Amino acid sequence: MTNQQQNRKIIIGIDPGTRVTGYGVISITGRDFMPLDFGCIRPPATLPLGERYAIIFNGLQKLLESYNPLEMAIETPFVHKNAQSAMKLGIAMGCALIVGKLKGLKVFGYSPREVKCAIVGTGKASKEQVQRSITNYLSLKSPPTPQDAADALAIAICHANSHSLLIPTKKEL
Amino acid sequence: MTNQQQNRKIIIGIDPGTRVTGYGVISITGRDFMPLDFGCIRPPATLPLGERYAIIFNGLQKLLESYNPLEMAIETPFVHKNAQSAMKLGIAMGCALIVGKLKGLKVFGYSPREVKCAIVGTGKASKEQVQRSITNYLSLKSPPTPQDAADALAIAICHANSHSLLIPTKKEL
DSSP: OOHHHHTEEEEEEEEOOSSOEEEEEEEEETTEEEEEEEEEEOOOTTSOHHHHHHHHHHHHHHHHHHHOOSEEEEEOOSOOSOHHHHHHHHHHHHHHHHHHHHTTOEEEEEOHHHHHHHHHSOTTOOHHHHHHHHHHHTTOSSOOSSHHHHHHHHHHHHHHHTTTSOOTTOEEO | OOHHHHTEEEEEEEEOOSSOEEEEEEEEETTEEEEEEEEEEOOOTTSOHHHHHHHHHHHHHHHHHHHOOSEEEEEOOSOOSOHHHHHHHHHHHHHHHHHHHHTTOEEEEEOHHHHHHHHHSSTTOOHHHHHHHHHHHTTOSSOOSSHHHHHHHHHHHHHHHTTTSOOTTOEEO
């Protein structure tokens, strides 16, 4: 193993959702960020909810097997207007959390505001500003799509930066 | 395999919660209900949330391995006052749902009102009435404790009865 490989750290960011769960896997070596994989798990909306969660669970499990990340970062909205949709989102978060914990990963949670702060420097950043920052961080030629995959990459970058930033509410889940 | 074993059906009922997850495993042969196991999973409140969900997940997984139930029934509250607690409950529900789905079980959801209807005959039944019905159904000498385990047994009985009752919103999750 080279020194570079030894210092390499892989992080998976997840933006959980019942309809769309975005994921972004990045590799960090020193100050170099490299995207390894990003995309979305979209269980068919025609399936019963339980089957859809199983698809999210299995999809994330395969990603962990493929990339063997050291840590997982999940977006954890602080509030949600509707209790019913909060519960559905909670189930999707549970899928991600359990997949990570079963594999012995440390799992961290960040609010959308914390992610924006860590990526752009302000919690009020626009989607376009976040997109530009991600594109710069990962030296991409164009902004990553779809949106949920970009959000997941932002969460992973936020976590990677959290050691050097002051994120007071950063917490292990 | 005897005829009796062939006609035997095992159901697990789950009352999910972050602090306490109740479970009740019952065996049904014709009109005979028999309690196989009931109790609670109580992850230490001092652990991070993620560890607590992993304890719920692993605990339920062991129960499925031990009793090999055919179907799972989960209590699914229709509304919740607080979105934050709805999300936490959603994560606990997600643990139960995923454990069941990964083992290929059919998973069903019932609201507290549906459970009371199925057990006592009215959605406004008191806890004491529910307790008495469970005690009768399972031919127990005294009401099952703790409360969350009794609730889980009620959910399992509700599901076992659902084929012969009119539960309009009975749904596979």
